[in-house]
Amino acid sequence: MMGAGIFAGDILVVDRSIRPVFGDIVVAEYDGGFTVKRLLRPDSQDCKAILHPENPDYDDIHVSENAELTIFGVVSAVVKRIDRSWPRTGEKASRRRIS
């Protein structure tokens, strides 16, 4: 999500009370996991939304009409850590990488 200013190790403030609209950056429950993406309007009939990674290295996810997609919440703020200890090294660090 570099294009939206969100980098590995950043802390996201997620607001469940905001009703998501296309264009919002959201935390979505998709394919059994959480993902942060920009929610975009579908571009075809059999698609209900696009999850856009804001990163040229990754492709858009076209969520098909019958796939399960739940918006966990809308990202309302990003907190940046600027000390060296964050993100943690090793396994944790790689888990925290946000695409």
Added chain:
Amino acid sequence: MIGLCDCNSFYASCERLFRPDLKRKPVVVLSNNDGCIVSATAEVKSLGIARGASYGSVKETLERNGVAVFSSNYPFYQDISDRVMALLSESVEGVAPYSIDEAFFTFGALSQTEGQWRSYEQEIRRIHRRIERLSGVPVSIGMARSKTLAKLANHIGKDPVRYGGCYVLRPELEEDLLRRIRLEDVWGIGPRRAAQMYRYGLRTAWDLTVRDDRWIERHFTVTGLQTAWELRGREEIDVETSRMRTLCSGITFAEPLTEFETVARTLSCHCMALSEKLRKRGVQATDLAVHLFTNRFKANRYSAVQPQPLAFPTAYPPALYQAAKQALHIIWREGHEYAGSRIWVTGLVPAGQRQFGLFDSEHVQAELDRQDRMTQALAQIEHDHGRRALLCGSGDMKLKLDLSRQLHLSPRYTTRWSDIPVVR
């Protein structure tokens, strides 16, 4: 009207909240010591596994059916509970939490026309949807004229297909419902009391409401009478007083214990837990009782309870521990293989309303103030460093005590920075 908001399969629902992969999968949560099942989602219940089943006895069935198993993660559940209660308080008046996953509240008028009932029910549904959407855990809301009736309404509302988590019991429908409710399914009537009632020829909840007050009080005491009044739609039961006149902390040991010091350590854990429970409710205890027992299915069975008064009403762990240890000395018998221990605290009084005796010196008061401040400090340390960061007594902290077998513990997603959920 009185409402009861209750979270469905609360602990299991919390475990699902930050695990999208478990959304459609059955989930169970185990008790303190991974001993038995304390919360299960609907899918698990349909496998014929009920709450209270021992983990060992159903382990295989759970594995075979791909059930996700969790140890209890109380700091996490408490935080989610706080969120649900806060959301409820934003919409309704007089929220009175009754347990970690349910709260009574008051909302709206009693007598209404058909059209007003409709909009009233819509309003309740709106509140219901809002709590579910913002908290992320499924809840049920029941509304009726009294708490006991609200409890029944809540149970009816749980039917997802017919009522979708909300049910408003209109006064004119009470009789019809109560005629179909068995006595033991009424809040406040236990199986024993129900059996007694059956012997007197009562069959349904309705049968109790039509009996004479004096007859009810003579046979079932004032508590039974209160229940009857509540079933008639009169609000009688006060949550604060009905809720737990005692608090208990107990554990079945992972392995039998034979050493006095080791068993004393388990009491120390109970004292820390009880102190937390007392503080949360804003009360202090005046008495405690220690229960020590061996496996009741084995020979040479031993079980003893020793009450011990506390010098002053207190929630201060060392004060509780001192009394508990005295009680333990009295009931300790060498040579037994102890299977578990338990402490009850009773005589709960609101904190800060301590009655000082005429002859209590300023010194005593100063000491009690110090204990209150210490209790606060301990609470802060536990909050920051987790449960069992502290224990009372002079025991060796390194003494291996496998009290909390928690092999399936989830992260503290919402209360610890290092544990916050990760997104990609």
